[in-house]
Amino acid sequence: MSKPLEGIKIIDFTHVQAGPACTQLLAWFGADVIKVERPGSGDVTRTQLRDIPDADALYFTMLNSNKRSLTLDTKTQEGKEVLEKLVRESDVLVENFAPGALDRMGFTWERLNELNPKLIVASVKGFSDGHHYEDLKVYENVAQCAGGAASTTGFWDGPPTVSAAALGDSNTGMHLAIGILTALIGRGQTGRGQKVAVSMQDSVINLCRVKLRDQQRLDRVGYLEEYPQYPHGEFSDVVPRGGNAGGGGQPGWVLKCKGWENDPNAYIYFTIQGHAWEPICRALGKPEWISDPNYATAQARQPHIFDIFKTIEEWLADKTKYEAVDILRKFDIPCAPVLSMKEIADDPSLRASGTIVEVPHKERGSYLTVGSPIKFSGLKPEITGSPLLGEHTEEILAELGYSKDQIGKLHSAKAI
Ligand code: CAO
Numbered sequence: 001m002s003k004p005l006e007g008i009k010i011i012d013f014t015h016v017q018a019g020p021a022c023t024q025l026l027a028w029f030g031a032d033v034i035k036v037e038r039p040g041s042g043d044v045t046r047t048q049l050r051d052i053p054d055a056d057a058l059y060f061t062m063l064n065s066n067k068r069s070l071t072l073d074t075k076t077q078e079g080k081e082v083l084e085k086l087v088r089e090s091d092v093l094v095e096n097f098a099p100g101a102l103d104r105m106g107f108t109w110e111r112l113n114e115l116n117p118k119l120i121v122a123s124v125k126g127f128s129d130g131h132h133y134e135d136l137k138v139y140e141n142v143a144q145c146a147g148g149a150a151s152t153t154g155f156w157d158g159p160p161t162v163s164a165a166a167l168g169d170s171n172t173g174m175h176l177a178i179g180i181l182t183a184l185i186g187r188g189q190t191g192r193g194q195k196v197a198v199s200m201q202d203s204v205i206n207l208c209r210v211k212l213r214d215q216q217r218l219d220r221v222g223y224l225e226e227y228p229q230y231p232h233g234e235f236s237d238v239v240p241r242g243g244n245a246g247g248g249g250q251p252g253w254v255l256k257c258k259g260w261e262n263d264p265n266a267y268i269y270f271t272i273q274g275h276a277w278e279p280i281c282r283a284l285g286k287p288e289w290i291s292d293p294n295y296a297t298a299q300a301r302q303p304h305i306f307d308i309f310k311t312i313e314e315w316l317a318d319k320t321k322y323e324a325v326d327i328l329r330k331f332d333i334p335c336a337p338v339l340s341m342k343e344i345a346d347d348p349s350l351r352a353s354g355t356i357v358e359v360p361h362k363e364r365g366s367y368l369t370v371g372s373p374i375k376f377s378g379l380k381p382e383i384t385g386s387p388l389l390g391e392h393t394e395e396i397l398a399e400l401g402y403s404k405d406q407i408g409k410l411h412s413a414k415a416i
Contacts, residue, residue: 002030003029003030003379003381004029004030004379005026005029005030005031006030006031007030007032008026008030008031008032008091008092008184009031009032009034009089009090009091009092010023010026010027010031010032010033010034010090010091010092010093010094011034011036011083011086011087011090011092011093011094012033012034012035012036012067012094013036013093013094013095013097013102014035014094014095014096014124015043015044015045015096015097016043016044016045016096016139016169017045017059017063017140017166017169017170017173018096018124018168018169018170018172018173018176018200019094019095019096019124019173019176020035020043020045020063020064020173021063021166021169021170021173021174022094022122022124022172022173022174022176022177022180023035023067023094023173024063024064024065024066024067025173025174025177025372026092026177026180027065027066027067028065028066028371028372028381028383029372029379029381031092032068033066033067033068034067034068034069034070034086034090034392034396035064035067035068035069035070035387036070036071036072036074036083036086037069037070037071037072037389037390038071038072038073039071039072039073039390039414039415039416040071042069042071042389042390043060043064045057045059045060045063046060046389048060052363052364054363055361055363055364056361056363056364056386056388056389058367060386061361061364061367061369061385061386062367062369062370062386063386064386064387065359065369065383065384065385065386066383066384067386067387068387068391068392068395068396069387069388069389069390069391069392069393070390070392070393070396070397070416071389071390071393071416072393072415072416073414073415073416074105074107075105076413076414076415078409078410078413078415079410079415079416080105080106082397082400082402082410082415082416083107084115085400085401086396086400087107087112087115087116087119088115088116089400090116090119091118091119091120091184092119092120092121092122092180092183092184093112093119093120093121093122094122094123094176094180095121095122095123095124096123096124096125098137099125099126099134099135099136099137100135102123109121109195113193116193117192117193118187118191118192118193119193120180120183120184120187120193120194120195120196121193121194121195121196122176122179122180122183122195122196122197122198123176123195123196123197123198124172124173124176124198124199124200125138125197125198125199125200126138126142126143126146126199126200126201127146127199127200127201128197128199128201128202129197131199131201133146133201138168138200138201139168139169140162140166140167140168140169140200141162141168142168142200143167143168143169143172143200143201143203143204144162144163144167144168144204145160145162146200146201146204147167147168147200147201147202147203147204147205147207147208148204148205148208148211148212149162149163149167149204149207149208150162151238151239151241152208152211152239152240152241152242153241154241154243155241155243156228156229156233156240156241156242156243158241160241161241167203167204167207168200168203168204169200171203171204171207172198172199172200172203172204175198175202175203175206176196176198179196179197179198180196182196183196210247210248211239214239215238215239218235218237218238218239219237222235223235224239224240224242225299225302226242226245226246226247226248226249226251226302227240227242227245228242228243228245228305228306229242230302231302231303232303244269246271249298250271250272250273250274250334251271251272251298251301251302251305252269252270252271252272252334253269253270253305253309254267254268254269254270254338255267255268255269255270255309255312255313255316256313256316256317257316257317257319257320257321257324257337258316258317258318258319258320258321258323259320264340265321265337265338265339265340265343266320266321266338267321267337267338268316268321268324268325268328268335268336268337268338269335269336269338270309270312270328270333270335271333271334271335272298272301272305272308273333273334274298276331276332276333276334277289277290277295277296277301278290279331279332279333280312280331280333281295282331283315283327283328283331283333284311284312284315285315286311295308321337321338322337324337325337344356345368353375354371354372354375354380354381354383355370355371355372355373356368356369356370356371357369357370357371357383359383359384359385360384360385361385361386362385362388363388364385366385367385369383371383390416393416394407397410397416
């Protein structure tokens, strides 16, 4: 099966998570992604949080599948020359170094554009160009705090809380991938490359859109009716942390199921969608609530919402999370079990769909990773293991026209 991005050559100058997540996605869809790494050490994640001595860590293998690895010291004159050759032959260069690092290496946008006017140069930074924090180095949780996610996540009586979901890293990488694909289509129209820049702060803010919605509602009316603070608690002038409340117009909460005393994940998420109220009452054995004016409308229910959740928990007390969902799905109630990573790893549906895949690796044997969350009718992304450090150096240099002798000289100069 041919892949849509086949023929697109990408210089992958990325490290850690935000950049690698972007280029990995493009590699799944057929791009030739050449990961350029410092000789001897490579991407720092190769050695971070290792679970097998001397083998690439899962942090690396799970973000760098389907790529080739080229070791190159781009601070040596010989290394710079190799990179220049590669730039002339590539479609995209992706990087997520600290601000200014690429310029210090001698590869400014102007220089790259001069070497190859068709090249798309895509960057992740912590903050956008011109921002008063533009010089900062940024990791995941820094971005979640600067992007409004932390101030609005967690419980009202606890501190700002970060999410386990990589809103700052992988999410930014996904934004960058959209930018690159857009620039590739743009290049088809103009024949020219361009700079594509995504900041981690902006990408988090983009996902916190509904919280900016809430800030404006709060400014106007002084309360937020879907938050647990309404109607009994106090609102200040900033969007509060709402615990597990549903963020849209449908109230919801995480509710205990059978076994919660010993299993930290024996819970379901339960959503009270307006049209499902009647079936919910029937399922709970509370038919009198259907016409009770204190419960009949969403507005009437809001002051009693935690009493309602308590009643639902009493109903759930003798049901496992799976049994509960199997009953509630028949009533068209939006709900799901709270799944642990262990349950996700073993889930047969996720295995069958290719979302959780086991891939071979030269050092590790095999490992589990997350496959493409995007499903196509005409493409089935095949996930391959991540490359060893420098595994493809000679192959890539030969493709660039280097002879064995010249490759030997690059070795002697410690450029590869
Ligand atoms: N050959 C020679 N030098 C290389 C090289 C290569 N192949 N690859 C990288 N380098 C050099 C860089 O040029 C840089 O050198 P200078 O500091 O002398 O200019 C140096 O290695 C280190 O790069 P860095 O500053 O990007 O790395 P760091 O570990 O200090 O910082 C990070 C890491 C992530 C904080 C920083 O890169 C950053 O803020 N990136 C932008 C935001 C981002 O993507 N963060 C998400 C990371 S995922 O959690």
